[in-house]
Amino acid sequence: MDLSILIYLSSGLFLGWSLGSNDAANVFGIAVATGMVQFKTAAIICSIFVILGAVISGSGGASTLSRLGHINTMSGAFMVTLAAAVTVYNMVKLKLPSSTTQAIIGGIVGWNLYAGKPTDMQVLMKITMTWVLCPLLAAAIAILLYKLLTFLLSRLKIHLLTMDMYTRFGLIIAGAFGSYSLGANNIANVMGVFVDVLPFTDAVVGPYTFTSVQQLFLLGACAIAVGVFTYSYKMMLTVGGELSVLSPIAAWVVVVAHSFVLFAFASQGIKTFLESNHLPSLLLVPVSSTQAVVGAIVGLGLITNRQSIRWGKISQIFVSWLVTPITAALICFISLFFLQNVFNQTVYQ
Amino acid sequence: MFLANRKEQNGRFTLFRRTKKLESRIDEFLDNMVEAALLFRRGIKIYLKRGITDEFEECLEKAEELENRNDELRRRIETELYLNTLIPESREDVLRLLEHIDDLVNLVEANLFRFSIQQPDIPDHLKNGFRDLTKIVVECLEEVVKAARAFFRDYSSVRDFNSKVIFFETEADKVSTRIQREVFDSDLSLENKRHLIYFVEKIDDLANxxxxxxxxxxxYAIKLKV
Structure with a gap:
């Protein structure tokens, strides 16, 4: 592989690493923080399923991003991703619930503006609608799931210790599903903008064709896995600590609701099913893992203890809907200028 | 090959078996509490009828065995809960609950011991009061065990059993006060009066x-609900 390609991809790999170190906590945080699942086990399961999700179901979100802006040079894609990474880094520093998706969208719009390309406003509107829909859907799923579970459990009268055992299995299965969904949904953030300027060619292994997009996503997913192994432990303890005020059942519901939302926004199968039944389908687009978790917790708060809802956290989400994409667009626009005029790179064609 | 398959199956079901074993230990622990309470009722009944007899000593011996067994069970449960990091969010509550139930078993055994060693002289007209008090206290102990079982299997019904515990405790207080009045209204010597009051209080302590x-x-049940 050409070294320059690796340098261009480095911003995507960095974003993948930071995604792994931050968002794995939403999936396995509670299980690790409470000691129900060992970190090593969680990291291995998370990494395997993130990679599977990215390679098998990751293409849907990437194609939507591609409809928003056809970034047609490697250096342009590099800068869009770097602008998103820098924005997310600063949002995390400011302790705002950051979204890699919103940063990437901002970066693409920034590139469109710089390159003088039109931004498909219809797609942009649809994407911004998913930002609102994501926490709302997570809240609705969490409420339904919690009601159903508490109804069933009140009738089954399961022993506290057996319930603990089921919760452990449940957290591992939900964690695996969540990791798969995270890989499927968020890989587009990490590598999506590189799809139109793919540096790879399809590889045929026996009867299987390993497409160039899958190779790219595999690389991005490996970066996420490195993030999980190297830096997610502390985040798991922090996020898990916040979630541990919930009962184990409620925590499990949060993880499943979050995972389902991410999966729904990445699954071609669900989209096809909804469309074939003449139901409103979901746009395949990367959504924020953190905001899905906050949405699910608020949903549970509404039906259990309204006083426990942290409205400050919700207002922070509203702020991040505006601040994240605008900041990323500005950083991208200014950086593209420097990349083109100082480093003599072709940032668009 | 057979051994390898067996080992794999064992591994798969270890968590399940370990959980079931621990559950049966907790059940045994609570069963022992109920048995100790029933032994206490029988022991006091025998004492009030015939004083210290072999039958009474047998009750005491059995209560002692139950107390030792529960100490052992509590330690095992405690170790397993910590070693296997089970029920992390309610572990402290469960251990405190078992510890306090164990204290009740100790108190049952200690009370029978007191009767065996000090042999209080209970006049006939007070015997019914002691019988009533013991009966109510034992019912109170049975209800608290039911509440503890409900905590493990159906925490929403803990409240129902607890209201019965509170009812019996209040009843025990009433009977205890009645006996104390009767003791001081009697012609017994002061040291005899003090001795009987001491026993009434010790029996009533079980209900408390x-x-x-x-x-x-x-x-604990509210914490499980949240």
Missing amino acids: GAEDIADELNI
């Missing part, structure tokens, strides 16, 4: 201990 556990259980 049960009420304390019921209060704790209320909180």
Whole structure:
């Protein structure tokens, strides 16, 4: 592989690493923080399923991003991703619930503006609608799931210790599903903008064709896995600590609701099913893992203890809907200028 | 090959078996509490009828065995809960609950011991009062065990059993006060009066201990709900 390609991809790999170190906590945080699942086990399961999700179901979100802006040079894609990474880094520093998706969208719009390309406003509107829909859907799923579970459990009268055992299995299965969904949904953030300027060619292994997009996503997913192994432990303890005020059942519901939302926004199968039944389908687009978790917790708060809802956290989400994409667009626009005029790179064609 | 398959199957079911074993230990622990309470009722009945007899000593011996067995069970449960990091969010509550129930078993055994060693002289006209008090206290202990079982399997019904515990504790207080009045209204010597009051209070302590556990259980059940 050409070294320059690796340098261009480095911003995507960095974003993948930071995604792994931050968002794995939403999936396995509670299980690790409470000691129900060992970190090593969680990291291995998370990494395997993130990679599977990215390679098998990751293409849907990437194609939507591609409809928003056809970034047609490697250096342009590099800068869009770097602008998103820098924005997310600063949002995390400011302790705002950051979204890699919103940063990437901002970066693409920034590139469109710089390159003088039109931004498909219809797609942009649809994407911004998913930002609102994501926490709302997570809240609705969490409420339904919690009601159903508490109804069933009140009738089954399961022993506290057996319930603990089921919760452990449940957290591992939900964690695996969540990791798969995270890989499927968020890989587009990490590598999506590189799809139109793919540096790879399809590889045929026996009867299987390993497409160039899958190779790219595999690389991005490996970066996420490195993030999980190297830096997610502390985040798991922090996020898990916040979630541990919930009962184990409620925590499990949060993880499943979050995972389902991410999966729904990445699954071609669900989209096809909804469309074939003449139901409103979901746009395949990367959504924020953190905001899905906050949405699910608020949903549970509404039906259990309204006083426990942290409205400050919700207002922070509203702020991040505006601040994240605008900041990323500005950083991208200014950086593209420097990349083109100082480093003599072709940032668009 | 057979051994390898067996080992794999064992591994797969270890968690399940370990959980079931621990559950049966907790059940045994609570069964022992109920048995100790019933032994206490029988022991006092025998004492009031015939004084210290072989039958009474047998009750005491059995209560002692149950107390030792529960100490052992509690330690095992405690170790397993910590070693296997089970029920992390309610582990402390469960251990405190078992500890306090164990204290009640100790109190049952200690009370029987007191009767065996000090042999209080209970006049006939007070015997019915002692019988009533013992009966109510044992019912209170049975209800608190039911509440503890409900905490493990159906925490929403803990409250129902707790209200019965509180009812019996209040009844025990009433009977205890009645006996104390009767003791001081009698012509017994002061040292005899003090001795009998001491025993009434010690029996009543069992109901008080049960009420304390019921209060704790209320909180633990609320914590499970949140």
